[in-house]
Amino acid sequence: xxxxxxxxxxxxxxxxxxxxxxxxxxxxxxxxxxxxxxxxxxxxxxxxxxxxxxxxxxxxxxxxxxxxxxxxxxxxxxxxxxxxxxxxxxxxxxxxxxxxxxxxxxxxxxxxxxxxxxxxxxxxxxxxxxxxxxxxxxxxxxxxxxxxxxxxxxxxxxxxxxxxxxxxxxxxxxxxxxxxxxxxxxxxxxxxxxxxxxxxxxxxxxxxxxxxxxxxxxxxxxxxxxxxxxxxxxxxxxxxxxxxxxxxxxxxxxxxxxxxxxxxxxxxxxxxxxxxxxxxxxxxxxxxxxxxxxxxxxxxxxxxxxxxxxxxxxxxxxxxxxxxxxxxxxxxxxxx
Numbered sequence: 001x002x003x004x005x006x007x008x009x010x011x012x013x014x015x016x017x018x019x020x021x022x023x024x025x026x027x028x029x030x031x032x033x034x035x036x037x038x039x040x041x042x043x044x045x046x047x048x049x050x051x052x053x054x055x056x057x058x059x060x061x062x063x064x065x066x067x068x069x070x071x072x073x074x075x076x077x078x079x080x081x082x083x084x085x086x087x088x089x090x091x092x093x094x095x096x097x098x099x100x101x102x103x104x105x106x107x108x109x110x111x112x113x114x115x116x117x118x119x120x121x122x123x124x125x126x127x128x129x130x131x132x133x134x135x136x137x138x139x140x141x142x143x144x145x146x147x148x149x150x151x152x153x154x155x156x157x158x159x160x161x162x163x164x165x166x167x168x169x170x171x172x173x174x175x176x177x178x179x180x181x182x183x184x185x186x187x188x189x190x191x192x193x194x195x196x197x198x199x200x201x202x203x204x205x206x207x208x209x210x211x212x213x214x215x216x217x218x219x220x221x222x223x224x225x226x227x228x229x230x231x232x233x234x235x236x237x238x239x240x241x242x243x244x245x246x247x248x249x250x251x252x253x254x255x256x257x258x259x260x261x262x263x264x265x266x267x268x269x270x271x272x273x274x275x276x277x278x279x280x281x282x283x284x285x286x287x288x289x290x291x292x293x294x295x296x297x298x299x300x301x302x303x304x305x306x307x308x309x310x311x312x313x314x315x316x317x318x319x320x321x322x323x324x325x326x327x328x329x330x331x332x333x334x335x336x
Contacts, residue, residue, distance in 0.1 A: 011064060017071040024075060030082035038075050045069040130177050134191050137173075143197040145171030146293050147237075150204030151180045153245050153285060162286050170293055173198075181208050182223045186230075194234050201237045202270075202289060203227070206244040206254060215250060221257045228265045239267040240292055245276055245285070268292065 024033055045068055052062045148154045154176035163172050175192035182205055193201060205224065209215055231239055241262040243255045255273065262269035270289055278284035 017068060017075070021071060021075055021078060024078045024082065028082055028085045030079050030086055033075070033079050033082065035076070035079055038072060038079065041072050042069065042076070045072065131188065131191050134175055135195075138191065138195045141173055141196055142171045144199045145173055145196065146200045146202070147193060147196055147198040148172070148174045148176055148202045148204075149192050150176045150202070150242065151207045152176075152178055153207060153282075154202075154204050154242075156282060157286060158282075162283075162290075166286070166290055168290065168293060170199075172293065176204075179208050180205065182206065182220055182227070185223075185227055189230065189234070193231060193237075198235065198237045200240065200293065201231060201235070202240045202242055202292075203231075204242040204244070206258075207246060210244055210246050210248045210250055210254060217250060217254055217257060220254070221261055224258065225261055225265065228261070228267060232265070239265075240270055240289070241267050242270045242289065243272050245272055245281070247276065 045065055049062065049065045049069065052058070052065065148157065148159075154174065155178045157174060157176075159172055159174050162168070173196060175188075175196070177188055177192070180188070185205060205227070206220065209220055228239060228241070231237065241258055243258060244251055251273070255271070259269045259271070261267075270292065272285050272288045275281045275284035275288060
């Protein structure tokens with residue numbers, strides 16, 4: 001009976017080790033593995049096997065001990081394989097940081113659109129002016145706010161009126177740059193994002209890039225991926241990738257790739273393409289994002305207010321499929 005109970009214990013342990021081994025193989029990382037713990041288990045099994053041999057008890061319990069020892073020992077091999085994966089991943093991330101920060105010359109930018117040198121100079125001057133303003137404003141901002149970082153659509157948002165009308169209580173800052181392109185983005189990250197130490201970041205880049213008929217979508221996505229990686233490594237913020245609002249034939253393909261990229265990089269994707277069909281695209285764009293800006297879960301009062309807003313929209317606003325309510329003093333808006 002004692003041997004039966006001992007075998008039951010070993011079988012239970014034995015069933016858990018293959019599951020643990022499979023999990024470690026799939027993880028391809030040694031971060032959640034402990035070599036010391038595995039070696040202690042192995043030492044324990046060796047001690048148990050040695051006791052059986054010393055007492056000349058060559059029975060089925062000894063077989064179970066040996067099987068468990070083999071499976072646990074396999075975890076040692078997986079540990080060192082996963083450590084190699086971790087080392088390769090760290091090296092890869094280091095290379096990405098160097099490429100995005102301009103420390104390597106092997107980074108190949110996508111093909112430049114047909115900009116004249118005068119136009120490029122004008123855009124850079126405008127960006128410099130905006131950076132000077134943003135540096136000044138950053139001195140009075142609160143950490144842990146929500147930041148909008150994009151190009152023309154974001155830059156045109158009247159945040160003062162919108163935050164008041166929709167009762168946005170979280171600190172909300174617009175650090176968008178008109179006519180910005182993906183290859184110029186790194187020049188603005190520190191002032192527009194890092195210095196603010198935000199809690200949430202809404203990114204909307206690509207409006208200007210997509211105007212180039214020869215735009216290389218995959219090259220653009222590669223740079224976008226490096227952009228998201230840099231934001232991930234430099235901030236603790238949650239990142240929201242906002243779709244590119246454009247009537248370009250490339251827009252559908254580009255937004256599909258952005259949605260996939262967001263999923264791959266742990267970001268959230270917000271589809272705002274419907275705003276283009278609305279009679280009030282600017283208002284509709286903000287409406288589609290504002291639900292993600294809240295720092296608190298929706299309560300019962302908020303839910304009731306959302307229902308009232310929905311009813312008033314039907315009564316006061318002609319239905320254009322994606323239309324939004326007019327901003328007026330009598331309208332009740334949901335808190336987010």
